[in-house]
Amino acid sequence: MxxxxxxxxxxxxxxxxxxxxxxxxxxxxxxxxxxxxxxxxxxxxxxxxxxxxxxxxxxxxFIDPHLHLLAWAAALRAVDCTDARSIDEIVRRIRERAADLPPGTWVRAVGYDESRLAEGRHPTRWDLDAATTAHPVRLVHRSGHALVLNSRALALAGITVASEEPPGGVIDRRLSDGEPTGLLLEMNEVVARAVPPLPRAELVAGLREAGKRLLAAGITAVQDLSHTNGPDAANVLAALARESGFAPRLLPPAEGWPGDAAALSGDVARPIKVMLRETGERPVPDVAELAAIVRACHARGRAVAVHAVERRTVTAVVEAFTRAGVRGGEARHRIEHAGVCPPELARRIAALGLIVVSNPVFLAESGDRYLRDVAPADQPYLYDTAGLAAAGVRVAAGSDAPVVSADALATVRAAVTRTARSGTVLPGTGLDPERATALVTAAAAHAAGVEAELxxxxxxxxxxxxxxxxxxxxxxxxxxxxxxxxxxxxxxxxxxxxxxxx
Ligand SMILES: [Zn+2]
CATH class of the missing domain: 2.30.40.10 (Urease, subunit C, domain 1)
Incomplete structure (x- = not known):
């Protein structure tokens, strides 16, 4: 042996x-x-x-309890705009890729961040038309929550001046005539219907690269938390992993809430992922709907992992669990992200026994933007792993790759130092090094329900x-x-x- x-x-x-x-x-x-x-x-x-x-x-x-493997694999094969510093630079890179592809093929580009562009704005369809009109272009924002299409892609997606916004989605429009500018918020699913799936060979190549990056980052197990995962996600991921020589362990992937408890698959090791989005006046789903989902999943022995970033949506999660009369504890119910979580909210999360899977590495990646855009009163409570831990919450941390590359050491450092890329330290309290290490080891294993093994x-x-x-x-x-x-x-x-x- x-x-x-x-x-x-x-x-x-x-x-x-x-x-x-x-x-x-x-x-x-x-x-x-x-x-x-x-x-x-x-x-x-x-x-x-x-x-x-x-x-x-x-x-x-290291264990990464929250990432999106297929999206990451696809992103690794797309035109990478993460370090682009201007719209011209993005246009140049898309034009280069388009030159290698037959006309009509989708050009997939990812990772732009308007706050890092010289122009200080999102690109538009007209910018992207300058790269190519012979190919449809989809450019996805770093957050994954916004994207820009060129004119050809807008036409293929059927988005016109007459289109109505889907629930929770926004079609950005030119003030003068209502014409879509190409910028779409929370409309990935609408657009995805028009984009053919990435060829399998590309996915395999992307996953191979993701696997290498994980190993180089010391990450030995990952959990896919995609809400788009269906009942077959574990098999799909396992088959792609075998084909690509992906070495890290695949922990039971989340399954998206299917809309009806009767449609849930039977694997109790897989958490049910629910996206809670902030729209105009209320979160979607609302507190009553979320409470019903929580009750249904809990009754079937399924952990619920709710995506909630803003203070209002995190509060809605707490209210839903309270209304459902469901406590966490052994059930491993989770709040994913909890981006803004002041002490009174952290205490309620602790009292409910909910786990938080935070993303302190966002402080390093986006801290400079947070300092500009987030209300000063909220800044100390951004990805506040120290505050959560002090309140008694069991807190772990994930990368949310491809939002950022999976890098457990960067996560630990960001939790301890709360330091942005520029070197500016964000307000708030740093986590002690030992607890910060637990975020990506023992606590991550607990969040994923594998602490007896890993x-x-x-x-x-x-x-x-x-x-x-x-x-x-x-x-x-x-x-x-x-x-x-x-x-x-x-x-x-x-x-x-x-x-x-x-
Ligand atoms: Zn995520």
């Missing part, structure tokens, strides 16, 4: 029974011993592979480990090695080259 001994390490177990150690011994994919070097060496058999960690830090493999370094658990050059909250910490089931799947080579092992 294959054995792996990590010795001469600073092992941070996240297991209160034995918080630190020097060595970890794994056998047949499981951790069998954690402790002093000498004791682990004695327990190892003669054929064990021994890795001298030279004093590096060993943690449980998230700690303790005998009996899966041997998923990450070796770091320094404690995870340090700015210079780098992933040196990623181990899944006792096998080294990725390591940073001494020559500086990164290598994945399939």
């Amino acid at each position: 294959a054995e792996l001994l990590l010795s001469n390490a600073r092992v941070v177990t996240m297991d209160p029974a034995c918080p630190s150690a020097q060595a970890v011994l794994a056998r047949a994919g499981r951790i069998v011993r954690v402790g002093a070097d000498a004791a682990c060496r004695r327990a190892a058999s003669a054929g064990a592979r021994v890795i001298d960690c030279c004093g590096m830090v060993v943690l449980p493999g 998230g700690r370094i303790a005998p009996g658990l899966a041997a998923d480990l990450v070796v770091l050059s320094a404690e995870p909250h340090r700015a210079h910490a780098r992933v040196a090695m990623t181990i899944i089931g006792g096998e080294v799947r990725w390591r940073r080579e001494p020559d500086g080259e990164d290598r994945a092992y399939w």
Whole structure:
């Protein structure tokens, strides 16, 4: 049986029974011993592979409990506009891609952020028409909640001056004549009906790239939280993962609320994802509807994971659980994001026993925009993992990839420092490093309901480990090695080259 001994390490177990150690011994994919070097060496058999960690830090493999794998895979194959600094730059990149594609083929572009563009505005259909009129173009905003179509794509999607907004959606229009500008908010589903699915080979290639990035980030398990997931999502993802050589573990993916409890599939390990959106005057679904969904899922032993970002929608989640008379606890009901959560709301979440899966890495990615756009009174409570933890909420953290690339170390650092890209520190309290590490290890495993298997370094658990050059909250910490089931799947080579092992 294959054995792996990590010795001469600073092992941070996240297991209160034995918080630190020097060595970890794994056998047949499981951790069998954690402790002093000498004791682990004695327990190892003669054929064990021994890795001298030279004093590096060993943690449980990172877990990302909230990302969107297929959207990320597709984004990795799309025209990347995340670092574009002007509309001209976006137009140039789309024009280049269009030149490689037969006329009529959709050009998919992602990642623009109007706040980072020199023009300080969203691109329009007319901007994108300058890139190509022979191809329909779909340009998706970094948040995933807005997109811009060129004129040809608008025509294919059937969006005209006469179109009415779908519930919750916005068609941005020219003031003079009501003509759509191409910018659409919360209308992904309407547009998706006009866009053919990405060819499978492209999805596989994208997923392969996503898998490599996850390993390089020390992430050994992921949970897909897409509300578009159907009853077959686990099989679909597993098949694509096999085809692409995707190495991280796939935790049971969420299933979108099907609109009717009778249509729920039977897998109790999969949370039910509900999108709660803020519209003009009320959240959709409203509190009464959400309470009914919560009651129906809870009765079937299904965890509910509600997407709620703004203070008003988070409040609506709390009111819905209160009205439903449902408490979290072992049921693992979750609030995804809880972007603004002041102390009184955090206390109500704690009293209900709800888990929050936060995104502190957004503070690093978008902190400068938050400082401009978010009311100063709310800023201390943005992705406030420290405030949530202080109120007694069980809080974990996800990347929400492809909104940002999955990077657990960036998540830990952002939770501790609340520092934006520019170096400006956001108001509020930083989380202590140990709890910040738990966000992406033990607490993430608990949120996903897999804490008996993953998230700690303790005998009996899966041997998923990450070796770091320094404690995870340090700015210079780098992933040196990623181990899944006792096998080294990725390591940073001494020559500086990164290598994945399939
Ligand atoms: Zn998400």
